[in-house]
Structure formats: C-alpha cells, structure tokens
Amino acid sequence: MTIELDSTTHAPNRISLAVTGMSCAACANRVERRLNKVDGVIASVNYATGVATIDAADHVTAEDLCAEVDAAGYGASPIIDHTEAISATPEDAEVKDLLRRLVVALMAFFPLADLSVMFATLPSTRIPGWQFILTALALPVVLWSAAPFHRRAFTGAKVGAASMDTLVSVGVVTATLWSLDTMYLHPSRTGTAPDGVWAAIWASDAIYLEVAAGVTAFVLAGRHFEAKAKRSAGSALRALAALGAREVTVLTRDEREMRIPISELVEGQRFVVRPGETIATDGLVVSGESSIDASAMTGESLPVDITPGMAVIGGTTALTGRLIVEAAAVGADTKLSGMIRLVEQAQTGKARMQRVADRVSSVFVPCVFLLAGVTFGVWWMTGSGGERAAAAALAVLVVACPCALGLAIPTALLVASGRGAQLGIFIKGHPALEATRDVDTVVLDKTGTLTHGVMSVVAVTVEGTRTDGEVLRLAGAVESASEHAVAAAITRHARQIHDTLPTIESFEALPGLGARGIVEGAQVHVGRLRLFHQQRIDVPRALLRELRRQERVGRTVVLVGVDRVAVALVAVADTVKDSAAPAVARLHRLGLRVFMFTGDNAYAAQSVADEIGIDEVVAELLPEGKVELIAQMQERGHRVAMIGDGINDGAALATADLGMAIGAGTDVAIAAADVILVREDLAAATDAIELAHATLRTIKGNLVWAFGYNIVAIPVAALGLLNPLIAGAAMAFSSFFVVSNSLRLRRARLGG
Structure with a gap:
C-alpha cells in the first residue's frame, strides 16, 4: 500500500523557554494561560520537562515572554539548543526531597494520632508538659514537611491564584494555630471525660495536630508518586540528548587534528570520525569508507556502507574505517535535535482526566474558602460564639482537604504497576489508560519488535x-x-x-x-x-x-x-519472533487495524509482514516519517497505539495516543512510551490494554468517590454537625476507601 506524507510547515518564530518553579500540572496551566494571553502567541507548556514551546508573531521576543512568565510568579530563560539544554539537566532531587519530608510526617503522625486524641478527649491522662510533647512532634511536620505547600500557596497568593496547595497550607496552618491556642491559652477542662466515647469526642478540646500531620503525610504521598511519574516522562528527552557527541575532532587548514567541544563546531567545518565513534553532526563524507550503524535514526537492521559523497546523520555510529565529514548542519538544525523537539512536543498534551481535575481545582479551592468564611460568619452572627464558629469553619477546611483526590490516580497506578509487573507490563501514567479507551489502530515497528x-x-x-x-x-x-x-x-x-x-x-x-x-x-x-x-x-x-x-x-x-x-x-x-504471528492474530480478533512501519527496505519488510499476517506495510521510513503518518491517522479520527523498541521509535511512541515499548529496547523508546512490555512475548501488548481498561475503571471510581465525598461532607461540616476531629477521621476514611478500591486491581485477571 502507499501512504502519502502531508507537507508540513514550521512557524517562522518558534521560541522555547526553560520554566522554573512549577510544582504541579496546575502551575503549567497557569503559565500556559498567561503566555496565550499575549497577542500573536500560541503556547504549550510541558510540565514533565519544564519547557514552554511557543509559536509567536515576529514582533514577540523571548525577553517579552520571559517577563510574562516572571509576572505569573515563575522563572524562565530562553533555550537556544534543545540538545545541550536537555542533556545539561542536573539530577533532579525532587523525588528524594519529597520522600524525606514524607518519612518525617509519617514518623510524627502515628504518635500524634494517639496522643492528640487521648489528651483532647481524656483530660485526666494529661501529664506535665503534655503540650510541649505534642508541639515538638507537630512543628517539624508543619514547618518543614509541609513547607512546599506553604511556599506554593504564598507564590500563588502573590499573583492572586489559589490551588490545592493553598487549601492544604491553610488547613494545616489553621489546625495547628487553633490547637496551639487551645493547649496553651484556653484549655477548657481538667478531670474526667464525659461518659461514652462519642460524647468525649464531641466535647473534646480543639486539638487537631494529628489532622495537620495526617493531611501533610497523605498529600506528600500523592505528590511523591506524581513526582516520580513526572521525572520518568522527561527521561525520554535526556536519553535522546545522550546520543549526541560531546566533543569532535576537527581538521585545521594545515590538516592537523584538534579536539573541540561540539558546541564550537560550525557549518562547513571538516571533522574526523574513527571506528566506534559517534558521528558528531549531520554532514557529507569527504573521504574514507565505513559501515555505519544507523539504526538509532532509521531503524534499518543492517549497517549502511558509506563512501565519499554520501550523507551521514549525527548520533549514528561508525563501525569500521576512518571518515572525514563536512558538517552540513549543527546545533538545533540537526536531525537529532529535530527528534528531540518531536518527542518534546508530543509530550506536552495533557490527559483528559487531568484537565478536568485542573479545572475543578481552580473553582473548588476558592469555593471552599468562601464556604468556610460564610460558615464562620453565620455561626458567629447566630450567637454561637467564636469557638463554635471557628470549629465549624475549620471542619469545612479539614474535611475538604483533597487527600482522596490526590491519591485517586497515584494509588491506582501504583497497584496496577505491581499487577502489571507480575504480567511483564509497566504502565507509566494515566494518559496511557485513557488512550486505551478508543484505540482502533495498532502500528508495529519491525526490527526488535516483531523480529529479534x-x-x-x-x-x-x-x-x-x-x-x-x-x-x-x-x-x-x-x-x-x-x-x-x-x-x-x-x-x-x-x-x-x-x-x-x-x-x-x-x-x-x-x-x-x-x-x-x-x-x-x-x-x-x-x-x-x-x-x-x-x-x-x-x-x-x-x-x-x-x-x-x-x-x-x-x-x-x-x-x-x-x-x-x-x-x-x-x-x-533478522528472524521473526515466535510470539509475533499469534499476537498479530489476537490484535485482529480484538477488531484492531494493524500496520507495520519500518525504516528497513521494502523487500525485508514485506517478507516479515507476509510471515506474521500483516497486510498494511510502510517501509523505508525515517523517524519523522513515522511521526507524520501517525499524525495523519489521528487527523482522520483514528486512535493509534504504537509498539516499538528503537531509538528511532521514540518520537513516534510519544506522538501516538498509546505508546508501548519493548522492555529490552533502547532507553529512548522506554522513556518515551506510556506502557513498557517487559517480557518478550508480544501477547503482553493485549494484556496491557486489558489491564489499562481495568485501571481506568478503578480511577474513575476513585474520582467519583473523592468528589462525591466532598459534595456530601462539606455541607455537613458547615452545618456544625462535624467536630473537626471527626472531620479529620472522615477525611482519612475517604483516603482509606480510595486505597482499598485501588487494591482490588491486584486480583485483576487478564490473558487471551
């Protein structure tokens, strides 16, 4: 069959910015909205990589856009060379930092949960200095573990924006200040507690330090899982950037060799490539002969024999012979930089569930604050007193804390990852789950995927x-x-x-x-x-x-x-895998249309396709060709899953609605994909789709519960029917339900 490629045009003024200070997807949304308000600008912000990609009118400069990002409360700087910028990214400490804060919060939460409730409800158990014990346990959590929430809430307040961090910060601070006031300034009772456990709880002093610590611990757990997923998304770009050479041996006018950084290489300059070296940049061979391993860029299984006058691509490897190459493109103009841009642009899209959650949070948080304020005012004006009014308002803040919402997606993904690991499958994020809903077309790479x-x-x-x-x-x-x-x-x-x-x-x-x-x-x-x-x-x-x-x-x-x-x-x-033909037959039985894309020659491609039962084949494709064909399918309304393993598949995996990489493949493919097939059996691909469906159903159930819980609990708290301590327990139960529902995925049964 023949598929024609659409011609593509590129914006005359494309600007890329490195954005700093973003802590969640809502931050990326805020920066994106700010940039898109600029006349003549179309912007997309990639939270995973911290890069904003902008198509701008000629009169808009990078400095203007950086100023807009600064005004939104974040930092930005222009990116000149994507390869250098991404490869220079330092090892991110965010995941480790969140884990340390989570451990401290958990270590304090468990003793606080026992002691706070006991001292609040049973005054007879209070020992000398009990206030100082509780304070010493709580302050490290409130001041250090919850510091990221306080910092982001303050940043948002400076620009008039509220987020879930704002709600968490205010809830933690309010619970802590009210507890300190109760313990040190207004301890209401001494002696014995009222008869009955519930009576003791309802009549207890307003000590909610365990609520502050529990809220911090639960939300930190969700953020820790989110941060791990975010960093893995950006690793595709770092793996691609690692393909590029760091130094190059150039020839001077008197034919002497000189080693220089790749950034100093200029177009038209001659450089030397020895056996085993990576070709520094795209160029034309001046002299010498060699076999080139071009699989990284083209997917062709056999080395390519290169002679004078032929073109070579940066990022490929010389296997034999010494070459002298004239640089034809450098920096951002090389094919490797182009691949990096393709992956980066493909990863900027957001999952539909995440977009809904972002929109809900932007309305939900201000509404909670408004309701808490109204609750306080109504109770105060009805003559119930400041303590009663503050307790009701605090109950609204505590019960509305988005722990269940924060855990709804990460816990389901965590359990699904464990179940998937048993089946040789790894699902990297909720975009993959959503993509499985409507997939009707599967694109298979040949070399390393269908063949060995x-x-x-x-x-x-x-x-x-x-x-x-x-x-x-x-x-x-x-x-x-x-x-x-x-x-x-x-x-x-x-x-x-x-x-x-x-x-x-x-x-x-x-x-x-x-x-x-x-x-x-x-x-x-x-x-x-x-x-x-x-x-x-x-x-x-x-x-x-x-x-x-x-x-x-x-x-x-x-x-x-x-x-x-x-x-x-x-x-x-290159021989076909034993599992290839049965896997293709199973995909056909699921009603999916199956293509094979490859950079290999047409004869080799058709031979493999005939052997395993694929009717639609496109051969001799470069990486950008695969991306364009997948994009064309998507424009025609198809939902496309791509299964591949090579470096050259990275951009296509990221572009597809569902990217599935063979676990034995390259780091680039694994990093760019949504689903990793650890075992060599291609039947894992269909198992992955079934597991993704089950996980998606679980996440939907979690989200329905999390939002439904708030819809019911907040009015109850506002009516004064929830003591803040009970509100904290209700919040914890909501999180427990979400976790329990997610654990059901461990029993998911899959297989053809």
Missing part, C-alpha cells in the same frame, strides 16, 4: 562436493576477523556447529564488498556478488538463481569462494 533485531543465518546453499559444515567452518574463520553485522551472524552460526574455528592468515577487509584471507592454506572469499565479479570469480548459475530468490524475500546474501571457485551462498536475515 539480530542478524541470523537462515539458509546455506552449497554447490559441489563440500558440506554445509565445511563451508561454514571456512567462512566463519574469515568473518571472525570482521566487525560487520553479517560477519558476526555467520561467525556465531559457525561456532554453534564447530567448537573452534581455524586460524586465518593474511586477512583483508574489503569495505562495501566483503573480506578474504588464507584459511588452512586455501584462499577464501566471503562477500557480495559484486566482489566475485570484481575478482573474476565464476559463480555457478544454480547459486545465482538461489541468490536472486533469497534477495526477493528480503534476505541479505553473501557468497563463499574457495581457491577462486564459488562453492556456496549464505543467506542472513
């Missing part, structure tokens, strides 16, 4: 009296001295048959053609048909017919000659 990604000998044809084993023994001895992927396959196969291979003498590599040498006194040639023509070695017609047949099904064929007589051919190919 390693060349293997699939056929040996001998002409004459020699046996297969004898031919492979001689060919393996020659190829053992070569670094080429085909040579490695032949050597590996020969060693499976023979424990040891004979020693080779007078070995000579013939770039682009093959190799030759002396083995046990015989001259042995191993290489392409062109080598045999060049060396005037006759090839029997039977071998020529077999060679053409093998090439028609996409296999790579080398001839073996002994003493200037062609005696055999060896066909090499």
